[in-house]
Amino acid sequence: MAWYAYCLTEKQSFPELLRHRKPVPLESVSGIAGNQVFLYPASDLAVIVSEHSSEESLNQKAAVDHARVIADCFKSSTILPFRFGTVFQDDEALRRSIRTNQRQFLTNIDRLRGKAEMHLKVTLDDCCREQIRAVAMDTVGKEYLANLRENATRQRERQTKARAVSVQMHRMFTPLAEEISCRRTESGKMLLDIAHLIEHKGIERYQNKYSSASTLMKDCQMQISGPWPPYHFVHRLTRGAHHPQAAGTAISA
Incomplete structure (x- = not known):
């Protein structure tokens, strides 16, 4: 199962994740192509994702949907936005990226909190x-x-x-x-x-x-x-993720 990634945040921001080790639907939020958005727990972090098919077009509308999901999550927690077009090919790729970058992610969340x-x-x-x-x-x-x-x-x-x-x-x-x-x-x-x-x-x-x-x-x-x-103030977020060449703005700092 491939996952499209929007942003990540602290797991503690979503109490419902404390009782789950598998992705939990984020109610009332829809992602690219109307896909259900999930909270994907990974250690002390939660990745905001939706299922992704290679047939789905990452066009300008998808870029707008990407930004909308990030904005919705920003209302209730400190978040680190992913670059538009970030896709993890399976669960292992997602977990590996979080493990590799976890210290940097937590440092950035502390730096950008509030x-x-x-x-x-x-x-x-x-x-x-x-x-x-x-x-x-x-x-x-x-x-x-x-x-x-x-x-x-x-x-x-x-x-x-x-x-x-x-x-x-x-x-x-x-x-x-x-x-x-x-x-x-x-x-x-x-x-x-x-x-x-x-x-x-x-x-x-x-x-x-x-x-x-x-x-x-x-x-x-x-x-x-x-x-x-804080799009402009986040260090590069991923290693080993796939970034399709698609319309939109690359988010990094």
């Missing part, structure tokens, strides 16, 4: 109006070197501006940890995607800080979302 992830999307004008140009290797010598210097200068200017904004965000929100990426949009703007790890009890205070930051940062457009499970 915490949530908030997302900020910050859009600002590009400090360099022209897009960085691809430099052809056969360009004439002086022109080639000039283009390289110009591109490098623009890239440094963008990095400097993005770094300055991210530092401001850090000072305003004082997260426990953060993950930041920056890219140029098709409309010529710069987009900072910021994930902040915060105490769950501090969500309302964080939202209030966002309101203040939106007023102060007049040259930026900001969007907030969350709280989410």
